[in-house]
Amino acid sequence: MTGIKSSTTGSGAEHDPAQQTLAHADATALEVRALYEQIEQRILQRTWTLPELAVGFTNDAAYVGRLVLAAERTWDIDGDVDAELKHKLAECMWWLFVLADKLDVDLPAAYAETMQKIGGGLRG
Incomplete structure (x- = not known):
């Protein structure tokens, strides 16, 4: 892989509440993924590949588009649009x-760096 996951130690990130929250969300997400991997091993005798994971993401991201249309009342869905969204x-x-x-990729660190870069550019 890319080898770009980095430690946040010494970067000031340990004092950034937003990054700490993302780091906690990251850890929780990986715990849930580990549970899915146990189910996949039991049912498929393997875990999903990176391309399979990417397709799962794109499927859900595309459905967000439909839910946005539903929230704007241009697409009808069954159920609670707000809850689904x-x-x-x-x-x-x-x-x-x-x-x-x-x-x-250290997503919390990448997010913080990207927002700082974009925000700095927009602020002038």
């Missing part, structure tokens, strides 16, 4: 943490 957006975050782990 919250669930799918959270699930998409989960997928991102899982994919980042498989690609050896």
Whole structure:
């Protein structure tokens, strides 16, 4: 893999509440992924590959598009649109943490760095 996962020690990240929250979400996402892997091993005798994980993410991300249309009342779905939208957006975050782990990307650190870079550029 890419080998770009980095430690946040000494970077100031340990004092950044947003990054700490993302780091906690990352750890929780990987715990849930481990539970799915146990089910996959039992049923498939293997775990999902990186491409299979990516397809799972793109499927859920595409459904977010339909839910946005439903929230705008241009697409009809069964069920509670707001609840479904919250669930799918959270699930998409989960997928991102899982994919980042498989690609050896420290997503909380990458997010903080990217937002700082984009924000700095926008502020002038």
